[in-house]
Amino acid sequence: MVCTAASAREYEPEDPLVRDRYYALTHELRCLVCQNQSLAESEVDLAQELKRQIADMLEQGATNEGVKQYMVDRYGAYVLYDPPFGPRTWLLWLAPALFFVFGLWLLWSVVMRPARTGEHQDNET
Amino acid sequence: MQRSVLPLIAMSFLVLFLAVALFRPSSHHDSALIGKPIPKFAGTLLLKPDQTFTRQELIGHVAVINVWATWCPNCRREHAVLMKYASRFPLYGLNWLDDEVKARQWLQALGNPYNVIISDDDGTIGIDLGVSGAPETFVIDAAGIVREKYVGPLSDEQVENELLPLIRSLTAGASS
Amino acid sequence: MIIEWGHLFLWMAAGLSAIQAALVFIPTAVLEQGRVRSTTMRLVAVQSCLVLLSVLALWYAFITSDFTVLYVADNSNTMLPLIYRISALWGAHEGSLLLWVLVLSLWSVLFSFGLRGRLPQVLLNRCLAVLGWVSLAFLLFMLFTSNPFARQFPPPLQGRDLNPLLQDPGLAIHPPLLYMGYVGFALPFAFAVAVLWQGEIKPAWVRSMRPWVLFPWMSLTLGIALGSWWAYHELGWGGWWFWDPVENASLMPWLVGTGLIHAMAVSEKRNMGHGWVVLLAIAAFALSLLGTFLVRSGIIISVHAFANDPDRGIFILAFFFVLIGGSLGLFAWRGSRLMTGFTMSWFSREGLLLVNNLLLVVMAMTILWGTLYPLSLELLGLGQVSVGGPYFEKVTAPWALALLLMLMIIPFVSWKRQSWRSLMTRHMALLGAIGFIVAGGLIWLWNWKMWLAGIAIALAVPVLASALYDLWRHRKAPSRAIIGMTMAHIGFSVLIIGAVIASGFKVEREVSFSVGDSQTLGGHEFTLVDLESIKGQNYDGVRAWFSMQDEHGERMLSTEKRFYQARSMGMTEAGIMMGWWRDFYVALGEPIDDGQRWTVRLYSEPLVRWIWGGAVIMFLGGGMAASDRRYWRSKQLEHESFSNEEASVTLAVTNVHGAALAESGETRG
Numbered sequence: 020m021v022c023t024a025a026s027a028r029e030y031e032p033e034d035p036l037v038r039d040r041y042y043a044l045t046h047e048l049r050c051l052v053c054q055n056q057s058l059a060e061s062e063v064d065l066a067q068e069l070k071r072q073i074a075d076m077l078e079q080g081a082t083n084e085g086v087k088q089y090m091v092d093r094y095g096a097y098v099l100y101d102p103p104f105g106p107r108t109w110l111l112w113l114a115p116a117l118f119f120v121f122g123l124w125l126l127w128s129v130v131m132r133p134a135r136t137g138e139h140q141d142n143e144t
Numbered sequence: 145m146q147r148s149v150l151p152l153i154a155m156s157f158l159v160l161f162l163a164v165a166l167f168r169p170s171s172h173h174d175s176a177l178i179g180k181p182i183p184k185f186a187g188t189l190l191l192k193p194d195q196t197f198t199r200q201e202l203i204g205h206v207a208v209i210n211v212w213a214t215w216c217p218n219c220r221r222e223h224a225v226l227m228k229y230a231s232r233f234p235l236y237g238l239n240w241l242d243d244e245v246k247a248r249q250w251l252q253a254l255g256n257p258y259n260v261i262i263s264d265d266d267g268t269i270g271i272d273l274g275v276s277g278a279p280e281t282f283v284i285d286a287a288g289i290v291r292e293k294y295v296g297p298l299s300d301e302q303v304e305n306e307l308l309p310l311i312r313s314l315t316a317g318a319s320s
Numbered sequence: 321m322i323i324e325w326g327h328l329f330l331w332m333a334a335g336l337s338a339i340q341a342a343l344v345f346i347p348t349a350v351l352e353q354g355r356v357r358s359t360t361m362r363l364v365a366v367q368s369c370l371v372l373l374s375v376l377a378l379w380y381a382f383i384t385s386d387f388t389v390l391y392v393a394d395n396s397n398t399m400l401p402l403i404y405r406i407s408a409l410w411g412a413h414e415g416s417l418l419l420w421v422l423v424l425s426l427w428s429v430l431f432s433f434g435l436r437g438r439l440p441q442v443l444l445n446r447c448l449a450v451l452g453w454v455s456l457a458f459l460l461f462m463l464f465t466s467n468p469f470a471r472q473f474p475p476p477l478q479g480r481d482l483n484p485l486l487q488d489p490g491l492a493i494h495p496p497l498l499y500m501g502y503v504g505f506a507l508p509f510a511f512a513v514a515v516l517w518q519g520e521i522k523p524a525w526v527r528s529m530r531p532w533v534l535f536p537w538m539s540l541t542l543g544i545a546l547g548s549w550w551a552y553h554e555l556g557w558g559g560w561w562f563w564d565p566v567e568n569a570s571l572m573p574w575l576v577g578t579g580l581i582h583a584m585a586v587s588e589k590r591n592m593g594h595g596w597v598v599l600l601a602i603a604a605f606a607l608s609l610l611g612t613f614l615v616r617s618g619i620i621i622s623v624h625a626f627a628n629d630p631d632r633g634i635f636i637l638a639f640f641f642v643l644i645g646g647s648l649g650l651f652a653w654r655g656s657r658l659m660t661g662f663t664m665s666w667f668s669r670e671g672l673l674l675v676n677n678l679l680l681v682v683m684a685m686t687i688l689w690g691t692l693y694p695l696s697l698e699l700l701g702l703g704q705v706s707v708g709g710p711y712f713e714k715v716t717a718p719w720a721l722a723l724l725l726m727l728m729i730i731p732f733v734s735w736k737r738q739s740w741r742s743l744m745t746r747h748m749a750l751l752g753a754i755g756f757i758v759a760g761g762l763i764w765l766w767n768w769k770m771w772l773a774g775i776a777i778a779l780a781v782p783v784l785a786s787a788l789y790d791l792w793r794h795r796k797a798p799s800r801a802i803i804g805m806t807m808a809h810i811g812f813s814v815l816i817i818g819a820v821i822a823s824g825f826k827v828e829r830e831v832s833f834s835v836g837d838s839q840t841l842g843g844h845e846f847t848l849v850d851l852e853s854i855k856g857q858n859y860d861g862v863r864a865w866f867s868m869q870d871e872h873g874e875r876m877l878s879t880e881k882r883f884y885q886a887r888s889m890g891m892t893e894a895g896i897m898m899g900w901w902r903d904f905y906v907a908l909g910e911p912i913d914d915g916q917r918w919t920v921r922l923y924s925e926p927l928v929r930w931i932w933g934g935a936v937i938m939f940l941g942g943g944m945a946a947s948d949r950r951y952w953r954s955k956q957l958e959h960e961s962f963s964n965e966e967a968s969v970t971l972a973v974t975n976v977h978g979a980a981l982a983e984s985g986e987t988r989g
Contacts (some may be wrong), residue, residue, distance in 0.1 A: 046710075055562075130593070
């Protein structure tokens, strides 16, 4: 799919605080037309329309969660680049800590072996 | 010796996983709408701009909504298939993110398989339906629930083997 | 005819690498003969000549725009500037494989000459044999599935043109650099397998190998940095890292490679942890290969992905399994022969270095996990989930911070063992105090919103301070290895500070302009002054001139929107006002209606240059360290494991017997 736009629209929210949230959100949402780009990075018609809608929603007082839910209702969880912590993703979020703990254990059992610390040897060749 | 086999085992699992993943059917994003009622919308008709069309008109019978645009090459391919089968079921068109003039010219040149075409030049209706590209085709049952979504151009085989049977079963279910 | 020769040379090279690989089956007694050693080296040298000639043949096809060659027609065009016709060689899948093979053969030649006399000849032959396997795998892959010399008759009148995204000076260097890194990790891999095969490992050998791990690491560092720099300049939205699967594929071997360098220090200095060195060396190369697989198999969608071809994917996966499975199998079978069985204490330099290794490896595994997770969910039928930047940032941040903490502590911890109290010298207290002050000030300024950035800065600044102090401490006996190491650590801190500030404090605006409109950003006023039509060698488009005004004066900035006819692709050329403390970035967006009004993206990116600056410093540090003569001593001195300078450093740091000994230790060196 060639990602080009026909004509652009203006949609940045006025209020600076809202604007910051707008930009943060558009970086967290996926552009579904282009492979692996966020809405912020995409210039495709669909992305522009979505950005305009998001800007409108934020200006009318929607919360970040509300905007994300709006997108998920229509496009599914796939549209969120920041996967929410849920039953499908707890392994995703917890894995790093689990890796670390496992690694520490491995390190301890293979290399450190506290029971033999007394035998700590000098071994310059 | 025991622990040193772990890396080999882990790597083997990884390779197995990747091999299986290589040959998986191409990624199919299920619509978020399946099983839910079609959202409220209102749009003007492409060929009769003074008339509006709402979701109410879809209730009561099985409907197929086809999303298309003139800038979409696959829609052109799909068009012939639609022309062939359109008489067999209620086919509605959604002209998505398109130029209305070009769309009308296209229909004049290639023929019009649709009962009714809703114009959606700014894409808002498409967004509510979760449309991310063209062509896409939705199947809606008599109660207005979205039952299936096809992404990409429909082929003759797909229509014969999937779409028509689905419509038949939904129609039968509705009338019983 | 030249094309056919090019093709033939590749077949011949494959034959030679098969012979090289067959060395695996030759008994040790034969391998020990000097004749075999020199034959092997000649094999390697001839092979690289053949591959080089093959590359020259393909270049010839590009330069003369020979469109009978399918690859040239797909990636070049008579209107393409010459320099890009040359760099188009590695612009797509087939040519990049040829580059892989070229880099591998050149590295093999350098390796064989560089380690002659510095490793036992049997071991060197074994290393070359393993490299033969790798070379064979790639040559066969190329010849059977991805032939760059495939022809088409009749040739098209005009080529398709190189992807406009790749028509940039950065392209000319980015892939070759990156490949020098990826491919270069085959060298420590070969060493690891050779050592397993031999059943023994000596610290002197590890010492000789060190430059040959540093060189690929340096290349990869610079290659990744260049890729980030290029993305920033070319893609038009001021981003420098997207956690794109292909970017992740380059970061993972880098992390493991960094771990390898540190593990080798332990192995070399303390004669322990060898099994870990071997495992890391295998893992680093495995991740390089995995990266190759991810890019070319179509398994993961990415803006970078080369080829979407499951058949190619299976081929790569198959030889990945053979190479890595074989080496890990060897590890399972004979790895225990390398283990010395000595224990370490946690709080010693070697212990903490291993913990540091753990952090790096966990970070790499985290990235791999996140990259493959959506795929696994999909396979299990559990739906679709996207894992992108926000996830990776959150999940790698703790490890990066922990690494900084380690950097602050480890240089002051002695080998063998350190007591807590002796570590709490006034130096550490001072560093801690600096850290607290910096953190406190930053948090106060930011109102806790940027606490993560605050912690990162609070750690990075003391690391910088301690690195500089470390340099000063060694002023009497400076060794390149220590200076290099310190430079690399400084580079890392600079990079982290840059990354944290650039992400946290980036300001982004998207506003529409007609000529005469203005917008303020970061204390500067941007005014659109002119819109002009432009035409280049293979594109046409629009250029917008902006004037940037602040209290110091006015500067001009231009940005362009180009359309490349041959590929029907649009591209943005951003206008960047570079600065050591802040970049201003202007990128033309899309025309509104008739083209008299355009949307424009404006960015203020503080400290973004520090990211690449830090990487360059790391690169230079690596080079400095690699040039230390201690790594280039020939075999006769392999019994000596501590040089004088190392002894003095160790003693100076060990505070067990008090300051007096430290004093005399320093003067003794």
